Amino acid sequence: MANDRPPRPSRRGFLKAGGAAMAAGASLGAALAPQAALAKAQAQAQTHGADPQLAVEPFFGVHQSGIVTPQQSHAYVAALDLTTDKRDDVIALLRAWTDAAARLAQGGTAAALPTGEAGDSKSAPDSGDVLGLGPNGLTITFGFGPGLFTKDGKDRYGLAARRPAALVDLPRFNGDQLIPEKTGGDLFIQACANDQQVAFHAVRQLTRLAYGNATMRWGQAGFLSGPRGQTPRNLMGFKDGTNNPSTAKPQLMNEFVWARASADAPWMEGGTYTVVRRIRITLEHWDNMELGFQEQVLGRHKYSGAPIGRKNEFDPVDLKEEDKDGNPLIPENSHVRLSNQASNSGAQILRRSYSYNDGTNFYIERWPPWRQETEYDAGLIFVAHQSDPRTGFIPINERLAKFDMMNQFTTHVGSAIFAVPPGAKPGSYIGAGLFES
């Protein structure tokens, strides 16, 4: 059986050959398994039961990866603030990020590693903590926050006129308890992989490449556990993502996810707009609720995932169904009803969220019963992609923020919005359309 396996791509050290003039490109080539083997590994990785360490996702393409890519098991998302005032520094950073991301996605290090011999007087370009691990289906997705276009009223990089109208500043939603250190950011990196260390490693190396031009604003690890091929459950114990528009249907992705070229932002054709919300869940409180109540809050049965009154997860959500007393079967203020397409003028967003779990914190509640206790600092890194947040996340969340019964168990403590440009061609870089058209 072992002989059936393709050569296994793995993160290798790419040690510099002593004295040999290995260009970065040549070094990258040397680090990769032959393309044919990679393609075979990739095909295998998409089969049930294949080794997820072997999976390889393409970095270059019409769209960036990590948007309609089937969700990997781990993520690390981060936002950085630009500190440079030079447009050329931003372009150089995006070029460096593109090159490094392409290497990382193939299972390489961010750059060739030093030998450690006398004369290596600079810090290594890669922390080395993923040596020997596979590519693990790593995707890296970059985005641009409002601060890239204007910050404190200043047009730092001559981009103010190119800010897409759809890249709005998010309004304040009912109940928001946003922490500034978990909110906003000029640049966005989302790394997703089948291994936690591989995802974090990518963001860590890319952030290092930004030293001197941008600093970390916030970073957050996430995870997703699900039986393969089934809808995963989040920490509330309910399946999350059942009613997502199908990424297998290009016409749905074109309608709801991919941005179209507009007069103000022709460079966004094939991109998307991404909203990230850090939603803390009071798990202790939720766990004390009875099952029937939890199901009323969601509007779905917990174990099957079916809409209330139905049997199967993918049974249609019929908002008109009533019980024998004439009350709606799916409660008025249930999460499923309020977020349903039919309640939102047909709007849909592509959710691609991860759970987060940052241990515990000592909290003093500011509401009855005024407890002081150690609570989980856990919840959801909500990530939603859409062609236009003005018709997507914003109206949907305005409704949810006001009426969703779930709000008594959740608090939005972080928030950000980004324009995620289209993918790059080899030789070009992410965001080239913004800077060079």
Place this chain on the structure above:
Amino acid sequence: MANDRPPRPSRRGFLKAGGAAMAAGASLGAALAPQAALAKAQAQAQTHGADPQLAVEPFFGVHQSGIVTPQQSHAYVAALDLTTDKRDDVIALLRAWTDAAARLAQGGTAAALPTGEAGDSKSAPDSGDVLGLGPNGLTITFGFGPGLFTKDGKDRYGLAARRPAALVDLPRFNGDQLIPEKTGGDLFIQACANDQQVAFHAVRQLTRLAYGNATMRWGQAGFLSGPRGQTPRNLMGFKDGTNNPSTAKPQLMNEFVWARASADAPWMEGGTYTVVRRIRITLEHWDNMELGFQEQVLGRHKYSGAPIGRKNEFDPVDLKEEDKDGNPLIPENSHVRLSNQASNSGAQILRRSYSYNDGTNFYIERWPPWRQETEYDAGLIFVAHQSDPRTGFIPINERLAKFDMMNQFTTHVGSAIFAVPPGAKPGSYIGAGLFES
């Protein structure tokens, strides 16, 4: 190939059959794949390339699992403080924990789930977020902190005379910056699994079982990524655990890990003493160091893991070797030299640590260059098992805390020590020897 696979054990709902008198035991039985299939799955899971979701680790046994068990990829460790003043409550809690842990380790829920039909007026006994996931090699390990024996000078449960002499209060070590909310605890739970949600789920259910008798003091998620069968690298990029005593050698485990029955604590025979330290690592600072310097700090080569001057990871560490100028090849204050058995009167401890990654925090440094910035809240959940901490962790760490060059990159912010009793027999419970002998 699919036909070669054993039936896949998975976490099932064990829905109560309507009106049928299913005893808890019967329900548990129904939840399990046949023993033969489990044994086959377990054997397969220990083979390279087997599905880690299928792995099953035994809960009952001479020793608790999760100590010499090969490390799973994820962990959640937690400490609770007892709030009850009744000895019987503590015993009841340990019985409930034992029963639930045995179910969870087999891939079950903490207890049978409700049907959600009218009449279910209590909260469900399990959050349900791992339904459909496999057992994932889950191990659950329980420990007793000093506070179980005496707290604030009070012998709450009549156990003061049974406190083992080896369960010392840890001294303050040089450089300690302990945060009370991350330190100490009366009871310890360590859950390790091949899936992050499965590990956290176990602690979450067990903590719920303690409601009214104990409250969470601190909890922490950890992870470990490594090429299978090789020593994993921690976030510093170096292999961590190379020089551990081999868990495959029972005589080493008996000498260094398992506690022996002593006059003061006959009930600890087959147990161990566990030290947990939350060690924050300033990754940004570390990443800026050149490779050669990092290797001097560790005393090992980064990429191979070999001792300095050697080629292979498992080459012996020869502390007497000198370079051509007569200086020690492995520096005086390197981590490897200071922690080596030869520097510590032959002492060894079994390290079983995990990395942690809690996003970012905004820090104001209290030392030059007095930076204010967002930094990673990441590092190591150091976990060490030993037969006696007075000859194990304490003298080793006293030396490291004073002299280790690594200290400029690490800060110990959490600390705890626990007596981890031996394993339980089916029908008995963890800690029975303490309460009933």
